[in-house]
Amino acid sequence: MKKVIFFDVQDYEVEFLRSACGGRFEFELIKEPLNDLSDLTGSRKEAEIISCFTTSRVSSEVLEHFGNLKLIALRSVGFNHIDTDFCKSHGIYVENTPNYGNMTVAEFALALLFDVTRKVTNSYNDLQKSVINPHKTIGVEIFGKTIGIVGLGAIGSEMARLAHGIGLKILGYDLKENEKLKAKYNVHYTDFETLVRNSDFISLHSPLTKENYHLFNKEIFELMKPTAFIINTARGELIDTQALYNALSENKIAGAGLDVLESEDTLVDVEYLVDIGRMSPLALQKTVLNNRLMKLDNVIITPHIAYDTEEAINRILNTAISNINAFVEGKIQNNVY
Numbered sequence: 001m002k003k004v005i006f007f008d009v010q011d012y013e014v015e016f017l018r019s020a021c022g023g024r025f026e027f028e029l030i031k032e033p034l035n036d037l038s039d040l041t042g043s044r045k046e047a048e049i050i051s052c053f054t055t056s057r058v059s060s061e062v063l064e065h066f067g068n069l070k071l072i073a074l075r076s077v078g079f080n081h082i083d084t085d086f087c088k089s090h091g092i093y094v095e096n097t098p099n100y101g102n103m104t105v106a107e108f109a110l111a112l113l114f115d116v117t118r119k120v121t122n123s124y125n126d127l128q129k130s131v132i133n134p135h136k137t138i139g140v141e142i143f144g145k146t147i148g149i150v151g152l153g154a155i156g157s158e159m160a161r162l163a164h165g166i167g168l169k170i171l172g173y174d175l176k177e178n179e180k181l182k183a184k185y186n187v188h189y190t191d192f193e194t195l196v197r198n199s200d201f202i203s204l205h206s207p208l209t210k211e212n213y214h215l216f217n218k219e220i221f222e223l224m225k226p227t228a229f230i231i232n233t234a235r236g237e238l239i240d241t242q243a244l245y246n247a248l249s250e251n252k253i254a255g256a257g258l259d260v261l262e263s264e265d266t267l268v269d270v271e272y273l274v275d276i277g278r279m280s281p282l283a284l285q286k287t288v289l290n291n292r293l294m295k296l297d298n299v300i301i302t303p304h305i306a307y308d309t310e311e312a313i314n315r316i317l318n319t320a321i322s323n324i325n326a327f328v329e330g331k332i333q334n335n336v337y
Helices: 009-019 044-045 084-089 100-120 118-126 154-165 177-183 192-198 218-223 241-249 269-273 279-291 312-329
Strands: 002-007 026-029 049-050 073-076 093-095 146-150 170-172 187-191 201-204 229-232 255-258 299-301
Touching: 002 009, 002 044, 002 177, 009 312, 049 312, 073 312, 084 093, 093 312, 100 154, 100 201, 100 229, 100 255, 100 299, 146 154, 146 192, 154 177, 170 192, 177 187, 177 218, 187 312, 201 269, 218 241, 241 255, 241 279, 279 299
Parallel strands: 002 026, 002 049, 049 073, 073 093, 146 170, 146 201, 170 187, 201 229, 229 255, 255 299
Antiparallel strands: none
16 A cells, blocks of 8 residues: 655645545645654655645755655645755656646735735724824726736736736736737737836746746846836745845835745744744845835735635645546656656
8 A cells, every 4th residue: 555645734634635545545644844854754754655735845855765755746836845856866756736726826916916006904904003094095096007927827817817807908928928818818928028117017927947036136126117016926936035125115116915935934834933043044034034024014925825715725635636546546647847
């Protein structure tokens, strides 16, 4: 019987995973992420299949302790938290769960856009303190303005559909142009710099690659309109946090709605809070910047929850189990490389 270990297991996933694995696999459910070796004791190192979420950071140092590992079944689309080079060289398949949250994430990106432009959360926080200041809550209308969508894959396409529906003009930047998006939603594809210069709102929907790491940096923020807002529900590392903080605090751009951050795990992982020595100097710097970002009035930050709907979670779990079942039967599906 195959041994499967699930990391990052939430309470609402337990019943489903037990039902799906019971009698088919020897399995173990672990709430903590796979970020170090503290949970790799005894027979756990003999697992042939592991499953995790993006809060796990599965480095080569972690992977080399699994002697029999054949599959990493991700419960996410993104896989930049996995050392895929190590996996390739050691015959370990990495399978993701594509298309589970296309509409879910796009809807959340739009919610962030409404929130930060109309100062919804700020107004609510003020009202809780019995502070009502209409001048402080002046926002901007969205209708008729221009949104630049960076990355027009499955989620970016849904964002284009929503943006078109509320009367936004759409600029698109992607390595490939989608003729259907042009025809249905009047997406005008352009080069990256043109999009940055001409957009009132920019929404990021690109996967993280070596080529687009810190795609938004000091030079790019200086090209944006001072009235522009940036929305990121993709990956925190697409944005240079220091450059973003400077642009926001110096009013070079108007605001940001962020569901993802660089080094975001250090903000919520208790292990980091009780042992700050676990952080690298770079992670510590990003953590300090993230905390400073959260204090700015023109920023809304949420804890990587754009995917978090009942419908999307069900799709994630079903696809992950389908990937595992197919793999056991000798079939490879949703491999990321």
